Amino acid sequence: MGAAIAGLVAVSAAQASVVVLNFAGLNGDAQEHPLTYYDGGSGSLGSGPGPNYGIVFGTDALACSGQPGGNCNSSAIPGGPGANLLFFLTGPGDMMNVPAGFDTGFSFFYSAINNPGNVDVWSGLDATGSLLATINLPVTPSTPGSNGCYPSGSFCPYMAAGASFAGTALSVNFSGTANQIAFADITLGSANAGGTTVPEPATLALLGIGLAGLGFSRRRKLS
DSSP states (O other), X not given: OOOOOSSOOOSOGGGTOOEEEOOTTSOGXXXXXXXXXXXXXXXXXXXXXXXXXXOEEOTTEEEEXXXXXXXSSBBSOSSSTTOXXXXXXXXSEEEXXXXXXEOSEEEEEEEOSSOOEEEEEESSTTSOSOEEEEEEEOOOOOOTTSTXXXXXXXXXXXXXXXXXXXXXXEEEEEEESTTSOEEEEEEESOSSGGGOSSOOOSSOOOTTGGGGGTTXXXXXXXX
């Protein structure tokens, strides 16, 4: 799977403000690890310092740019000009820690054309404590050349997913098959991806899910 922040709304995640991460400040062309970029630090290739939102990503997380011109098998990435997708290339998933905590909801856009996945929201750091929410990620359609999707970007279009929860979350675990799920506009403090006002269900009932594999190899990967 593929920087100042565009479309970032908000200030304090701990006070239920909405924070949208579009990864535009990172070098998606070189698949940079976000690491401490959203903790006022830098990505693995030196991009930064990023905004200090107290958010740290695990070492498996990568930012990647899509088509046209990018190096990931994706296009029409939500988040505005310069936005990158987030994915994990190795391991069973990736961890996002938010020591200051956030509440109300968690959401994002995603594309998973071959394999499903899930995202778990936890009350403790590193996926410990109480499980506050599970967001199931069914396989999504792949329709290059339509819906604003660039013809060579198979991981497109993106679908919204999110959940509301009670309590304070300190970590989120993104799980699924490595190199098979693209995430975008990761949103803290709202169950609506990108901070939109239209509610999205925690588990998506996708129409036309049979389109997921039509005309495309089940082995398609993001990078």
